[in-house]
Amino acid sequence: MAYEPTLGDVMRSQGVSRRAFLQFCSATASLMALPAGTATAMAEALSEARRPSVIWLSFQECTGCTEALTRSHAPTIENLLFNFISLDYHHTLQAAAGDAAERALEEAQHANKGKYLVLVDGSIPLLEYCSTVAGHSNKASLEHVCADAVAVINIGTCSAYGGIPMAKPNPTRAVATGDIIKDKPIINVPGCPPMPLAITGVIAQYLTLGRLPELDHLGRPVAFFGENIHDRCYRRPFYDRGQFAETFDDEGARKGWCLYKLGCKAPVAYNACAHVKWNNGVSFPIQSGHGCIGCSEPGFWDMGGVYESVATGKFGDGAKLGTAAVAGAALGAGAAVLARRRKREVHEEEATEG
Amino acid sequence: MTLLDFARGPAIHASLIILVAGILLRLVGVLMLTRGADLSRPRDAFGNFKGYRTVLSRAWPASEFNAATVYQTVMAYIFHIATLLVVVGIVPHIEFITSLTGVSWPGLPNFIGVALGTIALVSLLALIARRLMHPAIYNSTVGDYVTWIIVALPLVTGLMAFAHVGLRYETMLALHILSSALLFAYLPFSKLMHAFWFVFSRAQSGLAYAHKGVRI
Numbered sequence: 001m002a003y004e005p006t007l008g009d010v011m012r013s014q015g016v017s018r019r020a021f022l023q024f025c026s027a028t029a030s031l032m033a034l035p036a037g038t039a040t041a042m043a044e045a046l047s048e049a050r051r052p053s054v055i056w057l058s059f060q061e062c063t064g065c066t067e068a069l070t071r072s073h074a075p076t077i078e079n080l081l082f083n084f085i086s087l088d089y090h091h092t093l094q095a096a097a098g099d100a101a102e103r104a105l106e107e108a109q110h111a112n113k114g115k116y117l118v119l120v121d122g123s124i125p126l127l128e129y130c131s132t133v134a135g136h137s138n139k140a141s142l143e144h145v146c147a148d149a150v151a152v153i154n155i156g157t158c159s160a161y162g163g164i165p166m167a168k169p170n171p172t173r174a175v176a177t178g179d180i181i182k183d184k185p186i187i188n189v190p191g192c193p194p195m196p197l198a199i200t201g202v203i204a205q206y207l208t209l210g211r212l213p214e215l216d217h218l219g220r221p222v223a224f225f226g227e228n229i230h231d232r233c234y235r236r237p238f239y240d241r242g243q244f245a246e247t248f249d250d251e252g253a254r255k256g257w258c259l260y261k262l263g264c265k266a267p268v269a270y271n272a273c274a275h276v277k278w279n280n281g282v283s284f285p286i287q288s289g290h291g292c293i294g295c296s297e298p299g300f301w302d303m304g305g306v307y308e309s310v311a312t313g314k315f316g317d318g319a320k321l322g323t324a325a326v327a328g329a330a331l332g333a334g335a336a337v338l339a340r341r342r343k344r345e346v347h348e349e350e351a352t353e354g
Numbered sequence: 355m356t357l358l359d360f361a362r363g364p365a366i367h368a369s370l371i372i373l374v375a376g377i378l379l380r381l382v383g384v385l386m387l388t389r390g391a392d393l394s395r396p397r398d399a400f401g402n403f404k405g406y407r408t409v410l411s412r413a414w415p416a417s418e419f420n421a422a423t424v425y426q427t428v429m430a431y432i433f434h435i436a437t438l439l440v441v442v443g444i445v446p447h448i449e450f451i452t453s454l455t456g457v458s459w460p461g462l463p464n465f466i467g468v469a470l471g472t473i474a475l476v477s478l479l480a481l482i483a484r485r486l487m488h489p490a491i492y493n494s495t496v497g498d499y500v501t502w503i504i505v506a507l508p509l510v511t512g513l514m515a516f517a518h519v520g521l522r523y524e525t526m527l528a529l530h531i532l533s534s535a536l537l538f539a540y541l542p543f544s545k546l547m548h549a550f551w552f553v554f555s556r557a558q559s560g561l562a563y564a565h566k567g568v569r570i
Contacts, residue, residue, distance in 0.1 A: 228518075228522070228523060230518070230523070231518060239464065240463070240464045240465060241463050241464070241465075242445060242461055242462060242463035242464055242466075244445065244461075260445065261445070261449065267518075267523050267524075267527075268358065268523060268524040268527070298356070299356065299359070302359075303359070308453070309446070309449045310446070310527070311445075311446035311447070311449040311450045311453075311527075312362070312449055312450060312453040313362050313363075313366050313367070313450055313453050313454060314359070314362050314363040314367075315363065315366070315367040315370070315454070320367070320371055321370055321371060321374050321454075324370075324371040324372075324374045324375040325374045325375065325378050327375050328374060328375030328376060328377065328378035328379040328382075329378040329379070329381075329382045331375070331379045331383070332378055332379040332380065332381065332382030332383035332384075332386070333382050333383070333386060335379070335383040336382065336383045336384070336385075336386030336387050337386070339383075339387055340386075340387065
């Protein structure tokens with residue numbers, strides 16, 4: 001059997017120093033609230049780890065999740081770790097095509113039966129003809145591949161919760177992975193795209209400790225999705241003081257005030273954006289001057305307008321209220337007329353009796 | 355559909371429809387029952403004016419009753435003013451009203467909102483405490499307590515959501531909107547309708563007294 005390099009070999013060949021690798025492990029371990037000392041153990045375990053078999057299934061998606069991982073400005077450890085694991089089957093990244101690619105999938109599945117991870121990005125259309133790969137519908141592929149998997153990791157909001165393909169009116173009747181696969185552990189790493197560190201953090205924990213992370217009620221790793229963005233936002237003091245940007249080019253926007261009135265969904269969004277940040281900690285959407293769109297939440301695309309604030313009611317126009325006012329007044333008038341008539345009748349009866 | 359989607363969609367929408375229809379139903383239904391003008395000659399030439407004046411002059415008890423009523427009057431004032439300021443003063447409420455009407459105005463800083471909400475809640479507690487301690491004065495019904503709870507719930511949930519304490523924010527916000535929806539739907543058919551009746555009832559008594567020459 002050909003020698004398979006360990007992750008440590010790959011890192012060294014790419015010029016990643018042990019110090020940088022240890023830093024990555026420390027950051028990951030502390031973010032995931034793993035016990036002290038885990039960082040070193042993680043570094044040892046990861047550097048000795050041989051390539052785990054991972055099958056990456058892409059369904060109704062835009063490849064943005066893969067882009068988020070692979071298009072960083074310089075090769076990052078997240079990126080390298082990702083490259084290290086994702087060699088068996090990945091539409092966008094694999095060199096093979098056609099029959100050869102499908103054979104690679106079958107081989108990976110048989111050789112690692114019961115041991116491989118399935119990473120899914122994209123939602124699955126229940127109208128099966130809407131998305132097929134190599135003649136198989138997405139639903140059939142998912143069921144077939146997941147049958148022998150150890151666990152499923154949903155990469156991105158589409159596979160985790162349906163995402164944009166499932167947004168109203170959902171023309172393909174798209175569903176999330178969890179709506180189809182019921183008998184395997186499922187970890188959701190949502191986001192549009194998800195944070196690279198969240199993806200690799202889950203995988204690193206699995207490679208190191210052999211177990212999957214603690215999840216919240218939406219199946220997301222608590223370590224990355226346990227914090228409310230609004231609570232961690234550096235603009236929070238402006239919210240508390242009542243200083244809001246009213247438009248994207250007013251004084252408030254220039255001074256970096258709170259974007260709540262401009263539709264920021266941070267108060268209802270849970271993700272690590274505000275403290276881990278993107279592009280090696282450079283920035284995140286709010287820091288760049290745009291409100292959070294809540295992309296790691298189920299149904300985020302239908303949560304109301306991107307620029308409508310969280311407090312906005314969702315009732316279309318006020319026409320029904322006008323109708324209600326007229327109806328109420330009419331009912332009231334009717335009730336009063338009836339009451340008057342009844343009173344008159346009683347009077348008349350009394351008069352006749354008297 | 356999440357709880358929050360339900361709360362700020364169908365729930366609040368339905369409750370606003372009930373609120374508007376209910377208020378007009380009660381107002382029109384009762385005001386159409388008023389008797390015609392008293393045709394007897396008024397004892398006081400300025401009777402009508404003095405009658406309407408009672409809408410404001412009865413806003414504070416007569417001095418004879420000061421000692422007996424000052425506690426609940428002051429508490430009630432604090433409650434009403436603080437609640438009103440919170441309802442129209444904090445930014446999320448303004449955003450909600452703007453989304454419904456298009457009208458907007460500057461909001462209060464959050465710490466003032468929290469302070470006002472706390473004051474409103476404390477005064478509401480002070481009022482229920484007196485009611486519980488002096489049952490003979492109030493002669494309360496179950497409806498009185500139900501009304502108190504329905505008024506207190508939006509305050510409690512709103513404060514918790516606004517200050518980001520308790521359950522997750524989206525859940526607290528949903529509970530806040532749902533409790534407000536309950537308040538809206540309940541208002542026209544309960545003693546909370548005093549928000550409108552106080553004007554008519556005071557004016558009516560004022561007019562009747564002034565017409566008869568009673569000093570008011």
